[in-house]
Amino acid sequence: MSRGVSGHLKVLGMIEAVYGAIHVIIFLAVGAMSLLGCSICANSDSLIDGVAAGATWSAIWGILGIGGALVFCIPIIAGLALSNGRGWAKIATIVFAILMIAEFPLGTAFAIYAIWAVLFDKNN
Numbered sequence: 687m688s689r690g691v692s693g694h695l696k697v698l699g700m701i702e703a704v705y706g707a708i709h710v711i712i713f714l715a716v717g718a719m720s721l722l723g724c725s726i727c728a729n730s731d732s733l734i735d736g737v738a739a740g741a742t743w744s745a746i747w748g749i750l751g752i753g754g755a756l757v758f759c760i761p762i763i764a765g766l767a768l769s770n771g772r773g774w775a776k777i778a779t780i781v782f783a784i785l786m787i788a789e790f791p792l793g794t795a796f797a798i799y800a801i802w803a804v805l806f807d808k809n810n
Contacts, residue, residue: 694803695768695776702765702779705786705796709758717751720744776804 720743764778783800786793 692803692807694807695771698779698800698803699765699767699769699775701796702768702782702800703762704765705792706758706761706765710755710762713751713754713758715751716754717748720746720748720751780804 760778761782764775764782767775768779779800783797783804787797788794
């Protein structure tokens with residue numbers, strides 16, 4: 687007979703999914719900043735310098751934005767899987783929590799709660 691998912695793991699999974707979604711939105715906004723490369727291009731005195739600066743700016747911010755959004759899709763998937771009781775999601779949640787410790791104060795609070803809920807909650 688299988689036990690249900692602990693209340694803490696359900697809550698943790700939803701928090702992780704929302705936290706990841708917020709980061710995806712932020713990184714997509716960063717990616718949208720790559721459109722500012724066009725304004726650099728338009729405001730330059732030299733067309734060649736403007737095109738080079740605009741292309742470089744767009745590439746850097748576009749790669750950072752899209753790359754960050756793709757990376758933070760992982761916690762969304764892991765959070766939803768954790769809420770549904772998938773075993774692999776516990777490992778992914780611990781890895782994500784360790785990475786988020788440095789993101790003070792919300793990431794640190796999330797990490798402490800995640801590590802406690804996954805490793806030390808007696809209802810698991």
